[in-house]
Amino acid sequence: MTQTEEKKEKNGSRSKKIRNIILKILGAIVIAIILFLGIVYITNVISSNSEAKKIESYGQHVSVDGKNMNVLIQGEGKETIVLIPGFGTAAPALDFKLLIDELSPYYKVVAVEPFGYGLSDATEKERTTENIVSEIHEALQQLNIDKYMLMGHSIAGIYGIDYVNKYPDEVTAFVGIDSSVPTQPGMDAKLPVKMFNFLKKSGLQRLVVKFSGDPYAGLAFDEHTVEQMNMLSNKNSNSSTTLNEMGHIASNFKEAQGLTFPKDLPLLFLIQANNTGVKGWIPLHEEQIKDSVHGKVITMDGEHYLHHTLSKEIAEDVRAFMNEAK
Template identity: 60%
Template sequence: MSVTQQEEMKTRNGTRTNKVRNILLKIIGTIIIAIVLFLAIVFIVNVICNKSEQGKIESYGQSVTVDGKNMNVTIQGKGEETVVLLPGFGTAAPALDFRPLIEELSPFYNVVVVEPFGYGLSDLTDKERSTENIVSEIHEALQGLHIDRYILMGHSISGIYGLDYVNKYPNEVSAFVGLDSSVPTLSEKRFSSSEIETVKLLKKSGFSRLLMKPDTDVYAELPYDDQTIEQIRILMHKNMYNPNLLNEIEHMYSNFKAAEQLTFPPNLPVIFFIQANHPATDRWIPEHEKLIKDSVHGEVVLLEADHYLYRSHSKEIAEGFRGFMKENQ
């Protein structure tokens, strides 16, 4: 092959290579543009939905000033005794979620639902979500309402906060009721900063709306009307993974560890309504029983229910609670 032919061959090969490279670059560029457009669409849709849903939120309850911010509370019933309801972690709209139980209790008690900062319609706060701060804020809210004697009733993580609360304010709390409440010895896992940052990114980008759609189907067969379910759905989107809830996750492990040193005051009436068959541990019942072994008035009631037993078994809880209080007056 002559030199000229070799050069022509190299030229043709170089041309083919350039064509292939150009095609690959176009494909890669198209893919990048498509990804950027998709990310932009997800972000914009999330912003639009947030603004739209914000206008659909229906106010409920009343605000009380706590640490210079607004904390939302609802009050229903005219009984002589007051029951203060505290939510489990991440409950988007506590006052709406507790509605079946409120309806069962309010004919006999003055029922107060406190929505901590970052929950329901309450403001966000810059303070760390340590047990100390959360308990102090709840107490300040009750003081602002001039409520100084009450029964504390808490779901899930509020079992940890409630344990601290009854030790700090023993002259105010007349009894504690746990609704499948957490116990210090069965601690939640420690979350890494990278996991928290990933969730923050998902929230900011709008992907949390796309990937983690709120499951409101759980309310369908329960005593919640369509309007209430829709409001819960909107507030799920509003409050899901907000800064306060993420900060609470970061403090969860340390909050549990701190509670390991605490016990209920022996003379404080304590009753736990818990699920009979916990899906993740066989220590659920024994650890609750251990927590009240020194209580003069302690009881554990088992229910064939899931973790959110107050939604499905509100009548049984209210009746069992009233009977317990009559026996211990």
């Protein structure tokens, strides 16, 4: 064997050893990832089963479309306020608790938890605005509630504008809490539903939430309520029902673009004073009230969930506005 041939053989042997080492490292990494995902998945299953036993009932169930929809009623006022949550608010009746406590001395407050939210059942029915609105309305019909002010957070601005046009004889006013506007930019984007589905089913969502910090830190919620909301968030966030709703967000916004609020309907928007995420946030809402006989936009210094920190102010503004509208 020549010197050149010996050198080639040594180089080939060395390359083979390096390749084998790399393959072993890659194999170890793959095994580690599989083990990690397996542990995350099993931990999530065990935790979910454990939490399911700790979640406490509140409110009452109403039969809608053959399923149970949960509704919390508080207060005995002559006038009724119906609260509708924003998208992805896992436990609406608890999330609205601070606001409900401020409103209930003066109003009968009805917090509706749509299918897939709070303690309500899941559903396979498409989460179109039409279906969501008709289901909420049916729940109120079952409770014999036929005259009320509709108050909604975030995406409830989209469902609400459809609702008040379908049931104008029932709704006495609409109040938006940093509510969405059909023409706001960016709502035609396709959302990563499949990715969120993977995070949910794999258990990685629980891990991400755990290291994301406490969303209720510094707020006035008591410890027990926070614990319940966190458990319901683990249960409901990115469930099949809410992911179906996520997949319909773009089309629901598009369909709402042809709608306007009735001119004679009292209209109050309580919105962020400084929303850096949506261009023209204040003008968008001012446009919605321009033809209203009694419309008002009030800006507030707070985050998107204004009712977490400004419940007292919201309640005062609502009472003052409704007194003006009479």
